[in-house]
Amino acid sequence: MQQPQQQSPPAPATTEAPPKQVALAMDRLNHAGRLIADIRLGADRLLEAMFMAGESQQSNKPFKLIVQEEASMRQYLQDLRAVGKQLEDSGVLNESLRSRSNSWGLHMPLVCPDGAVVAYAWKRQLAGQAGASAVDRTRLALKAFTDQKKRFFPHLDDDNETGSPSKKHCDKQTSTGSEEEEPSELATVSDILLCLEKEVPDVKSFTYPRLKWLKRASLLPISSNEPFMDPSKEHSFHNSNKLGHTTINAEKISVIELLFPSIFRAVISLHPAGSVYPDSVAFFSPDEGGSYLHARGFSVHHVFRHITEHAAIALQYFTGISAETALHSLLLWICSYRTLFTKVCSKCGRLLSMDKQSALMLPPVQRPYRDFPVGKFSSSEQTSATNYHQIIDSIEAYHIGCFPEEI
Amino acid sequence: MPVKWVLHWQPNAGTSVNSQILTEVSQCAESINGVKGGRWKATLNFYRPMLKDQVNPAEFPRDFLGISLQEQPSKYYFVIRGQRIVLEADSNIQNIMEKLQSYKSRVALNFEGFQYQLGDFQLRVGKVVPLHSESLRGIVMEIDYLPISSWEKSHQIMSEFYDIWQEALQKRSLPGHFARMEPNFGDYGLGDQYTLPHTAVQYASIMLQMIATAQSVRN
Numbered sequence: 001m002q003q004p005q006q007q008s009p010p011a012p013a014t015t016e017a018p019p020k021q022v023a024l025a026m027d028r029l030n031h032a033g034r035l036i037a038d039i040r041l042g043a044d045r046l047l048e049a050m051f052m053a054g055e056s057q058q059s060n061k062p063f064k065l066i067v068q069e070e071a072s073m074r075q076y077l078q079d080l081r082a083v084g085k086q087l088e089d090s091g092v093l094n095e096s097l098r099s100r101s102n103s104w105g106l107h108m109p110l111v112c113p114d115g116a117v118v119a120y121a122w123k124r125q126l127a128g129q130a131g132a133s134a135v136d137r138t139r140l141a142l143k144a145f146t147d148q149k150k151r152f153f154p155h156l157d158d159d160n161e162t163g164s165p166s167k168k169h170c171d172k173q174t175s176t177g178s179e180e181e182e183p184s185e186l187a188t189v190s191d192i193l194l195c196l197e198k199e200v201p202d203v204k205s206f207t208y209p210r211l212k213w214l215k216r217a218s219l220l221p222i223s224s225n226e227p228f229m230d231p232s233k234e235h236s237f238h239n240s241n242k243l244g245h246t247t248i249n250a251e252k253i254s255v256i257e258l259l260f261p262s263i264f265r266a267v268i269s270l271h272p273a274g275s276v277y278p279d280s281v282a283f284f285s286p287d288e289g290g291s292y293l294h295a296r297g298f299s300v301h302h303v304f305r306h307i308t309e310h311a312a313i314a315l316q317y318f319t320g321i322s323a324e325t326a327l328h329s330l331l332l333w334i335c336s337y338r339t340l341f342t343k344v345c346s347k348c349g350r351l352l353s354m355d356k357q358s359a360l361m362l363p364p365v366q367r368p369y370r371d372f373p374v375g376k377f378s379s380s381e382q383t384s385a386t387n388y389h390q391i392i393d394s395i396e397a398y399h400i401g402c403f404p405e406e407i
Numbered sequence: 408m409p410v411k412w413v414l415h416w417q418p419n420a421g422t423s424v425n426s427q428i429l430t431e432v433s434q435c436a437e438s439i440n441g442v443k444g445g446r447w448k449a450t451l452n453f454y455r456p457m458l459k460d461q462v463n464p465a466e467f468p469r470d471f472l473g474i475s476l477q478e479q480p481s482k483y484y485f486v487i488r489g490q491r492i493v494l495e496a497d498s499n500i501q502n503i504m505e506k507l508q509s510y511k512s513r514v515a516l517n518f519e520g521f522q523y524q525l526g527d528f529q530l531r532v533g534k535v536v537p538l539h540s541e542s543l544r545g546i547v548m549e550i551d552y553l554p555i556s557s558w559e560k561s562h563q564i565m566s567e568f569y570d571i572w573q574e575a576l577q578k579r580s581l582p583g584h585f586a587r588m589e590p591n592f593g594d595y596g597l598g599d600q601y602t603l604p605h606t607a608v609q610y611a612s613i614m615l616q617m618i619a620t621a622q623s624v625r626n
Binding site: 262285304341342350351352354358360 | 409439553556
């Protein structure tokens with residue numbers, strides 16, 4: 001135990017690390033507490049002695065007691081003063097303590113709701129001590145999680161506030177002539193996909209609850225080993241799913257599959273399930289199959305891996321512009337990749353180019369996403385399928401090294 | 408399965424193929440960032456009927472091709488070019504043919520070489536050697552583009568790669584070039600999705616030139 005009255009003056013607060021200072025301060029405070037207790041006891045004894053003296057005037061005992069007590073009391077008070085001085089010097093006790101119990105930026109000492117006194121409240125929570133209540137720990141964890149979510153996923157608004165989306169069909173017959181700023185009101189996934197199929201007739205789109213997609217992914221590719229592929233087998237599977245566009249419980253839809261036969265397959269996941277907010281996207285060869293085929297997976301082929309990386313950035317961009325229209329924009333942008341193996345680079349005019357960074361021969365895997373002409377797709381004119389094809393196919397394509405800086 | 412183009416070395420008139428050219432071709436593959444992989448091997452047999460005198464020769468196909476491919480060692484592929492027939496059989500058909508003695512293998516060639524990986528492209532460069540021999544009689548190449556299995560959809564990208572490959576080779580001033588034939592798969596009953604019978608048909612198409620090259624070396 002420390003003897004504070006014999007000790008040298010306390011080290012200045014600046015040279016020792018806060019934990020050491022805290023430990024010292026704790027010791028001194030405890031000592032002060034004991035001294036105060038001793039002083040209280042001494043005061044009681046003095047009172048008792050005076051009472052005894054008042055009772056019987058013969059004995060000398062009370063007098064001796066009083067003198068003895070007085071001496072020890074003086075000592076205690078002196079010690080207390082010394083400890084107090086030490087605490088003042090080390091900054092524990094000062095004027096500002098009256099307004100804020102905060103030293104060195106730490107809340108110490110802290111009285112926890114259960115009455116225990118500690119230096120750092122978080123230390124208890126970290127150590128999982130019995131004293132720290134489960135409520136406190138949960139509250140801290142939730143706060144940390146929410147902060148992180150806000151920082152890294154700013155577009156994920158409060159899930160509870162979406163409410164029930166009103167069902168409106170793809171708006172093709174609105175006011176004549178005017179170019180609308182916003183695309184037509186496409187509030188559900190079914191609406192968006194129906195619209196997409198009108199705009200891009202050769203895409204095949206399907207929706208799945210999450211587990212159903214995993215099952216399908218493991219079964220892919222269908223009949224890759226047979227020498228003569230039977231397309232009717234694929235169609236029957238697709239059709240049964242396609243009918244389910246509106247019959248599948250809309251709240252469970254969390255995966256969209258876009259297939260351009262013989263070109264690519266894109267998998268988009270929605271979060272939360274049933275909403276229209278895309279969460280991630282990945283591209284694969286139509287011949288690939290396996291449980292790694294999901295919106296956060298990566299293809300075995302370099303070309304699709306690069307597209308997936310680029311698509312992640314496009315997704316962030318579309319979501320940043322408007323969370324409501326992000327899915328429609330993203331799906332249309334994905335459809336622009338139907339020219340992946342045929343459209344030459346808009347900068348160098350070639351289809352294949354050796355990418356310097358990866359030392360691979362790749363086709364133009366990047367397509368611009370800024371100023372994506374979504375508006376053209378929602379025009380009120382009766383646009384034919386060939387017109388849409390032209391719009392989609394007119395979207396430029398670039399090799400990785402050819403992608404313009406300004407876009 | 409991924410689409411494949413089969414190419415064969417066409418020496419310039421008056422020249423012939425030799426192992427130096429093979430080395431140069433392999434180095435060229437590595438110069439465009441090809442990563443050398445494992446070995447590959449295929450075998451080709453050229454069958455002629457064993458005709459007895461009484462038999463009408465017109466009834467039998469004059470010749471047909473049998474080929475065994477590394478991707479599927481348990482199968483054997485027959486191609487009869489005259490009648491545009493391609494057939495997939497079990498690999499023990501070769502034993503049966505030996506026993507039946509109705510057709511005999513007149514020319515047997517081995518293709519041996521290495522694979523090179525170029526990102527999503529896979530190259531195979533192989534020498535053509537007769538069975539039980541070491542002498543080089545030709546060079547054969549296969550180009551695979553792994554992400555696509557549609558013949559039609561891959562055509563443009565394969566053509567461009569072929570051009571890039573030819574350009575890279577030309578810098579080495581070799582006495583010849585890689586040629587290819589584009590057979591009409593539809594005639595053989597094959598579809599747009601690429602399969603091993605497609606490969607067999609491509610080999611059958613370059614067969615005659617390859618045999619001519621092989622014979623010119625011998626001479």
